[in-house]
Amino acid sequence: MADTSNKSDKSDKKIILQIKGLRLEAVRGGSVIVDNVDVTLHAGEVLGLIGESGAGKSTIGLSAMSYARAGVHIAGGTVEIDGVNIRELNAAGRRDVRGKRIAYVAQSASAAFNPAHTIMDQVCEAPTIHGIMSRKEAEAWARELFTSLDLPEPETFGDRYPHQASGGQLQRAMAAMAMSCRPDILVLDEPTTALDVTTQIEVLILLKSLIREYGSAALYITHDLAVVAQVADRIKVLRHGKEVEEGTVDEVLQAPKQEYTRQLVAVRGAAASERAVQSSVQDEVILKVEHVDAAYGSFKVVNDVSLDVRKGETVAVVGESGSGKSTLARIITGLLPPIGGQILFKGKPLPKSLDERSKDLKRQIQLVYQIPDVALNPRQRLIETIGRPVSFYAGLGGNQDSVSEDGDRPVKDTLDHSSKKYFGMSSGDVHKRTLELMDMVELPQSFLMRRPTELSGGQKQRVCVARALAARPDLIILDEPTSALDPLVAEEILKLLRRLQAELGLSYVLITHDLDVVHRIAHRTAVMLKGSFVAFDKTDTIFEGPYHPYTEQLVTAVPVMRSDWLDGVLAKRAAEAAAPG
């Protein structure tokens, strides 16, 4: 396809995309979302855009196509593709550029595909609409792309509907869709973020080889520094819509110039060293899961799982999606009654279904969800979200004393007044306790009357934690509590969880796919594969080895913050494949 001969030397490559002085503002309120950012992309080069959510990286990626999401408009700057300022083109002119010269790979492929059309129809749509290829040529080219993206049965893969492909396959199909017009520039918006570590590495390898093979330039948007280090030539760090710094991968990783970049680089490195701070685990066994089986209909998802959690202990359950780890959480909370085995809570058998459990039992086991956006009712203010469990469980015993010493905190008149309509929750005690809980999770008291939409992702997760604490529980099940958060924010949440455990003697069951998190806070770890535990031991023992083969696969799939990590893994795999036996 494209010639790959002159790829090595970047200095004399022509500039394919040049964004100058880009400025985006919110339509309402006029707040600045991206402020005076320049992007220069040479032909065949990969530029990583990195930053936390809200840093404006996706917005920049979209405005490279002169597109702005609803509620945002491009207020200034130029976007030149091959010397043509596409912002000055009319709508038809821009349409001609999009898909053909510059193509976009969305974060969530499963949401980006239309479920009513086959994958082939969607991949062939752009080249036929742009009149570049006939349908037949487009199909042949799509099959070639499927082959090079290592999709199963490339000849017939296109006949599938999106629901017939896995998340990783869809993400690759999405890359094929973007490549269908052989664009000069690819905008990859978090293409591996929604995938498991073991799938992520496959997609990363293929994306990297795709970019190399066809010589497309790419903007690679991600929040994961270790991922971008594998594919990018240069990295641009963004924060609050402004550029923090830009440099080659090695410059940014080895010698970050700015404090913010240093923090980003340091977060991952911190994992091992911070293990020392641990709360004391007591002997009392809070939860004992014995030989539990569970099924959805006739499909068995959890198979003979046994687990025990002691007071003040964190037990992690790791595995990729579909391994049954979230099902285990549903079993413990009573949402999915198990079909075999039993669960003991504080030595007494726990009724299997939620309906059979008393209010006090429900109180003692709390759940914190993965995605705080859907775990909080958008129409309820914090005073209700946190205050409701306080008043709901009022009168039931709790084993923790409040951590706040100053009981007679002045309650603002305004809050008192406006809270009256919230179902009798203005009663002084509930109000005071709600403010106390907000203190515990380090939320400012002024947030009491806010709704979830007025909070950031990390703040929302703090509200979820406060809601769980409001019940004064003994056991909190944490279902991927940090995976929807930015690394620095996730770090703060982990610190908070650890502090609360030390102060309140809480026990955690931590469901996660992130081994970094496990390292940081889990006392013991269970590795789950296809509904069963393949290993369950002290966290240190699990990761010291010798590994179960699956554990090893998990451990080695986690990207390391080195630019040559992926190449190293590839070389190792190739060597293993070549080695006889």
Place this chain on the structure above:
Amino acid sequence: MRILGHKPTVTAWIGMGIIVVNLLVAVFGPVFAPYSESQTVGSTWDEPSVQMLLGADQIGRDMLTRLIYGARMTIGVALATTALSFFIGITLGFAAAVLGGWVDTVISRLVDVILSIPLLILALIILGVFGSSIPVLIVTIAVLDSTRVFRLSRALGMNLTVLEYVEAARLRGEGTWWIIRREILPNASAPLLSEFGLRFCFNFLFIAALSFLGLGIQPPFADWGGMVRENSAAINFGMLAPIWPALAITVLTVGVNMVVDWLLSVEARPSGAQAEM
């Protein structure tokens, strides 16, 4: 000025203006109506004059007075009907969505049975049997109409009930009524509100149709649909009489729909803004 957190469009303002004027007329009409509801002022189908600004109806009553009293009856009955229909429909719909299982099956099949019979025919049968007093009229139309509200609120409830914050409430041990009222209803309010406007229009037209058939609001009470029927013969003589109540029906229907369209559009795009293409 913002309403429900959004800036209304020009048509929405016009629609709201129409609704407010109609409501004011309905509430305070008798205060400024020139004559009383069934007072005969002139003779059959008098032309508009200074005494009777819109002329007279088929037995010489003042058309403007009848329209003003008609607003009261027509809008009042339609509003009561829609409110009752929504109360029944939302309660059953959300209960079916939240409880699921046999509760859902029983209610849903019952609704299917009612929906399978043409609404007008069913209404004619019930009103024919029980007579068409105003309470019977309201309850009949409300029950029949609530089947459609049920379908919408059940679908909305189904989508919301699987969300994690509803699950969190269940885990906490909250009762069904609390979940419906505090977790689901506030999040379904926007589509339900738009539907309320639409269903109000339909009920309003349905009452007009029933009145037109003689089974709606009974004389001597004035109502717009009935007035069209009573005066329809005037068309043959090229007179304007039936146009006035018909116009009142049209204007209110269009006004409500203008507001509903706007509500639906802001609901479809939460930010109320368009993507820059």
